[in-house]
Amino acid sequence: xxxxxxxxxxxxxxxxxxxxxxxxxxxxxxxxxxxxxxxxxxxxxxxxxxxxxxxxxxxxxxxxxxxxxxxxxxxxxxxxxxxxxxxxxxxxxxxxxxxxxxxxxxxxxxxxxxxxxxxxxxxxxxxxxxxxxxxxxxxxxxxxxxxxxxxxxxxxxxxxxxxxxxxxxxxxxxxxxxxxxxxxxxxxxxxxxxxxxxxxxxxxxxxxxxxxxxxxxxxxxxxxxxxxxxxxxxxxxxxxxxxxxxxxxxxxxxxxxxxxxxxxxxxxxxxxxxxxxxxxxxxxxxxxxxxxxxxxxxx
Amino acid sequence: xxxxxxxxxxxxxxxxxxxxxxxxxxxxxxxxxxxxxxxxxxxxxxxxxxxxxxxxxxxxxxxxxxxxxxxxxxxxxxxxxxxxxxxxxxxxxxxxxxxxxxxxxxxxxxxxxxxxxxxxxxxxxxxxxxxxxxxxxxxxxxxxxxxxxxxxxxxxxxxxxxxxxxxxxxxxxxxxxxxxxxxxxxxxxxxxxxxxxxxxxxxxxxxxxxxxxxxxxxxxxxxxxxxxxxxxxxxxxxxxxxxxxxxxxxxxxxxxxxxxxxxxxxxxxxxxxxxxxxxxxxxxxxxxxxxxxxxxxxxxxxxxxxxxxxxxxxxxxxxxxxxxxxxxxxxxxxxxxxxxxxxxxxxxxxxxxxxxxxxxxxxxxxxxxxxxxxxxxxxxxxxxxxxxxxxxxxxxxxxxxxxxxxxxxxxxxxxxxxxxxxxxxxxxxxxxxxxxxxxxxxxxxxxxxxxxxxxxxxxxxxxxxxxxxxxxxxxxxxxxxxxxxxxxxxxxxxxxxxxxxxxxxxxxxxxxxxxxxxxxxxxxxxxxxxxxxxxxxxxxxxxxxxxxxxxxxxxxxxxxxxxxxxxxxxxxxxxx
Ligand code: HEM
Ligand SMILES: [Cu+2]
Numbered sequence: 001x002x003x004x005x006x007x008x009x010x011x012x013x014x015x016x017x018x019x020x021x022x023x024x025x026x027x028x029x030x031x032x033x034x035x036x037x038x039x040x041x042x043x044x045x046x047x048x049x050x051x052x053x054x055x056x057x058x059x060x061x062x063x064x065x066x067x068x069x070x071x072x073x074x075x076x077x078x079x080x081x082x083x084x085x086x087x088x089x090x091x092x093x094x095x096x097x098x099x100x101x102x103x104x105x106x107x108x109x110x111x112x113x114x115x116x117x118x119x120x121x122x123x124x125x126x127x128x129x130x131x132x133x134x135x136x137x138x139x140x141x142x143x144x145x146x147x148x149x150x151x152x153x154x155x156x157x158x159x160x161x162x163x164x165x166x167x168x169x170x171x172x173x174x175x176x177x178x179x180x181x182x183x184x185x186x187x188x189x190x191x192x193x194x195x196x197x198x199x200x201x202x203x204x205x206x207x208x209x210x211x212x213x214x215x216x217x218x219x220x221x222x223x224x225x226x227x228x229x230x231x232x233x234x235x236x237x238x239x240x241x242x243x244x245x246x247x248x249x250x251x252x253x254x255x256x257x258x259x260x261x262x263x264x265x266x267x268x269x270x271x272x273x274x275x276x277x278x279x280x281x282x283x284x285x286x287x288x289x290x291x292x293x294x295x296x297x298x299x
Numbered sequence: 300x301x302x303x304x305x306x307x308x309x310x311x312x313x314x315x316x317x318x319x320x321x322x323x324x325x326x327x328x329x330x331x332x333x334x335x336x337x338x339x340x341x342x343x344x345x346x347x348x349x350x351x352x353x354x355x356x357x358x359x360x361x362x363x364x365x366x367x368x369x370x371x372x373x374x375x376x377x378x379x380x381x382x383x384x385x386x387x388x389x390x391x392x393x394x395x396x397x398x399x400x401x402x403x404x405x406x407x408x409x410x411x412x413x414x415x416x417x418x419x420x421x422x423x424x425x426x427x428x429x430x431x432x433x434x435x436x437x438x439x440x441x442x443x444x445x446x447x448x449x450x451x452x453x454x455x456x457x458x459x460x461x462x463x464x465x466x467x468x469x470x471x472x473x474x475x476x477x478x479x480x481x482x483x484x485x486x487x488x489x490x491x492x493x494x495x496x497x498x499x500x501x502x503x504x505x506x507x508x509x510x511x512x513x514x515x516x517x518x519x520x521x522x523x524x525x526x527x528x529x530x531x532x533x534x535x536x537x538x539x540x541x542x543x544x545x546x547x548x549x550x551x552x553x554x555x556x557x558x559x560x561x562x563x564x565x566x567x568x569x570x571x572x573x574x575x576x577x578x579x580x581x582x583x584x585x586x587x588x589x590x591x592x593x594x595x596x597x598x599x600x601x602x603x604x605x606x607x608x609x610x611x612x613x614x615x616x617x618x619x620x621x622x623x624x625x626x627x628x629x630x631x632x633x634x635x636x637x638x639x640x641x642x643x644x645x646x647x648x649x650x651x652x653x654x655x656x657x658x659x660x661x662x663x664x665x666x667x668x669x670x671x672x673x674x675x676x677x678x679x680x681x682x683x684x685x686x687x688x689x690x691x692x693x694x695x696x697x698x699x700x701x702x703x704x705x706x707x708x709x710x711x712x713x714x715x716x717x718x719x720x721x722x723x724x725x726x727x728x729x730x731x732x733x734x735x736x737x738x739x740x741x742x743x744x745x746x747x748x749x750x751x752x753x754x755x756x757x758x759x760x761x762x763x764x765x766x767x768x769x770x771x772x773x774x775x776x777x778x779x780x781x782x783x784x785x786x787x788x789x790x791x792x793x794x795x796x797x798x799x800x801x802x803x804x805x806x807x808x809x810x811x812x813x814x815x816x817x818x819x820x821x822x823x824x825x826x827x828x829x830x831x832x833x834x835x836x837x838x839x840x841x842x843x844x845x846x847x848x849x850x851x852x853x854x855x856x857x858x859x860x861x862x863x864x865x866x867x868x869x870x871x872x873x874x875x
Contacts (some may be wrong), residue, residue, distance in 0.1 A: 014414040239533070
């Protein structure tokens with residue numbers, strides 16, 4: 001039997017039926033999304049370890065995130081998931097106009113999300129929170145090169161450089177693991193602060209005129225309550241939301257490509273695989289945000 | 300329905316029918332191809348080239364260690380040599396080796412499909428591999444890498460101030476990221492192919508065991524590789540902007556890095572070994588012309604190994620200050636991995652028992668695999684015992700153990716597979732005599748090289764050392780280690796000779812080799828039912844699927860120098 005007659009344009013030569021092709025695509029997409037979840041899984045795991053080691057810095061750092069913006073973004077993404085789901089139905093019903101409209105709405109949601117993230121990020125940079133230590137002061141090169149082996153790395157006697165920068169170092173570390181006898185680990189070091197930094201590197205620049213000092217006390221870097229490593233909270237915040245943001249950006253490209261295809265009439269009730277798979281991707285990107293939002297903004 | 304090729308032997312026609320090699324010509328028809336067979340061949344060539352480069356690095360290391368003191372390279376170069384040797388062998392050679400090259404070639408044909416599920420994704424993963432390879436070269440050009448293939452923190456986070464963050468370490472970690480996605484997409488493609496493209500009649504338990512192995516590997520590739528992806532990404536970010544997650548001087552946790560790394564890299568060793576195990580199941584059965592023993596046990600043991608291998612990563616960290624309780628748990632689970640591995644070995648032996656064994660080159664490789672892998676697995680056990688591992692950890696004993704697994708196991712299996720499918724891939728027969736000689740050389744050379752290292756390791760020679768003399772070394776120790784290192788290096792020369800010989804006769808066969816029949820060994824799986832080399836879309840119609848280990852239906856044809864369907868049964872085969 002020849003099946004050339006049953007082979008529509010969109011059916012690739014090595015599949016026998018459109019159903020087989022659709023199911024292969026769907027399984028492939030699910031597997032890909034599993035790898036995405038695992039990719040973020042590594043980060044969530046890192047988050048858990050960090051939070052376990054330095055709860056004080058999460059507690060302190062998270063108050064600088066604006067729940068308002070986070071909540072709006074959550075709402076935006078959930079709505080765009082809804083319009084995406086509706087878009088898939090529109091494709092299945094051969095309703096091209098609805099398809100284009102709904103895809104465009106989803107795209108708009110993605111763009112609004114990115115816009116708000118831009119506002120948030122630039123606000124954080126402005127306040128002096130950056131995604132990595134290298135953005136603060138240059139590390140003390142001399143210290144990094146000449147490692148003093150006679151000094152214990154962990155224990156009662158912390159780095160001299162770090163000790164200079166940090167007063168209450170050991171006290172803040174101890175309670176996190178239940179007493180100073182707890183296994184010496186990187187925990188102690190962490191709370192002491194980055195040893196590579198020059199003493200005082202994290203201190204805010206002193207105002208030129210002493211009489212203006214009053215006005216600056218609200219600056220986060222001058223807050224006396226601030227744990228020494230509060231900035232570390234923002235490293236993981238930027239890392240996780242940044243990787244998620246890249247995925248939203250990927251979604252923007254994907255959605256634009258789908259809209260072009262929809263305008264050209266490439267999708268139909270017989271062939272809507274790309275819309276369906278794009279939808280799956282978009283839902284997972286939303287889902288990851290739904291975990292990120294409470295982890296950073298709420299708890 | 301078309302008759303199977305085996306039922307109508309090709310009567311030594313002078314001109315070949317069009318096949319996947321001559322259907323289109325020109326370099327672009329290869330570089331842009333979507334044909335799984337051509338992609339498989341491109342992978343094979345690329346992987347073997349990387350193997351050659353990393354092999355040269357290995358020879359430099361071995362020559363350096365032949366005599367105490369500095370022989371040919373200084374310490375820093377030495378550190379770079381073993382790092383690049385390890386990283387290239389693992390990430391560019393062994394991880395993609397069998398699945399991406401041989402798997403790509405035979406999987407769809409064995410399954411009876413026209414191609415893999417996503418041919419474009421397949422080509423894309425190949426180019427990701429190429430990108431990764433280019434980045435690895437960039438790493439060499441940008442100052443080299445000296446962290447070891449494991450990239451342990453703080454080796455991989457220090458040195459930034461001297462060299463800048465965009466140096467060899469950065470490029471090599473990003474290469475690992477890219478190569479990881481190449482591997483993920485290959486695995487994903489194969490899983491979907493096996494799930495969705497099986498033709499009617501090809502049920503799960505009719506699949507050749509090689510496909511089960513590839514399937515289990517695919518699961519590992521998809522489930523484990525993203526973790527190394529995020530790990531090296533975090534490492535690269537740590538180096539460039541200092542997020543302080545791993546770097547202890549920024550408050551990070553270097554042990555977390557080891558957990559992340561081995562969470563992938565232990566399953567990765569099974570990504571390397573499972574497909575060769577699948578090859579061995581085919582070779583043992585086909586070349587002893589006997590039905591495979593314990594089909595379901597072998598099939599499920601692949602899946603069991605895949606699952607267990609996610610739970611044992613801590614055995615690499617017994618001396619890393621991991622909690623004693625964790626050590627015990629990881630040690631116990633590690634023992635259990637030996638069970639499914641042994642199940643396979645016993646089933647292979649039972650298959651050989653009373654088989655009519657042809658000792659041709661693929662079979663010799665298969666037998667040497669069984670021998671070497673058994674040693675490999677057994678020497679893994681003392682490493683899994685916490686008490687002995689404290690002595691053996693980071694000595695040459697570990698080096699010998701993993702070379703027995705990765706080279707004696709994975710690479711030997713791959714060589715067996717290359718020799719087994721060479722007639723199918725190229726349409727030519729290689730010289731059987733030279734094949735056996737080379738296999739013997741590799742086997743002997745390998746054992747001389749690495750068995751000596753078990754001795755070195757138990758005597759306390761640490762791995763990754765450039766020198767074993769000078770202050771702190773007793774003269775007797777230096778002398779003893781010197782003689783053992785010397786023997787080991789001699790063995791590696793024998794091995795190198797074997798590899799050059801192999802390259803020689805295989806390349807020779809491309810031009811002068813006898814034309815291969817469709818079925819030179821008497822295999823029953825579907826790839827032996829289409830001509831050598833296969834046509835572009837493998838099968839015009841879904842082929843007839845039978846028991847792929849029932850060899851009673853084949854008979855030898857003297858004139859054709861190959862097997863074909865027994866004439867008295869010819870009709871059943873065609874009709875089915
Ligand atoms: C019965 C099976 C096996 C057992 C019980 C086992 C056990 C172990 C243990 C406990 C270690 C850690 C030694 C140490 O660092 O102190 C180790 C290292 C290693 N094993 Fe195995 N193993 C087995 C099979 C394999 C296989 C099949 C492969 C690869 C194909 C493999 C590859 C490696 C590698 C690459 C290392 C060392 C990595 C490094 O530190 O650079 N092993 N093995
Ligand atoms: Cu392991």
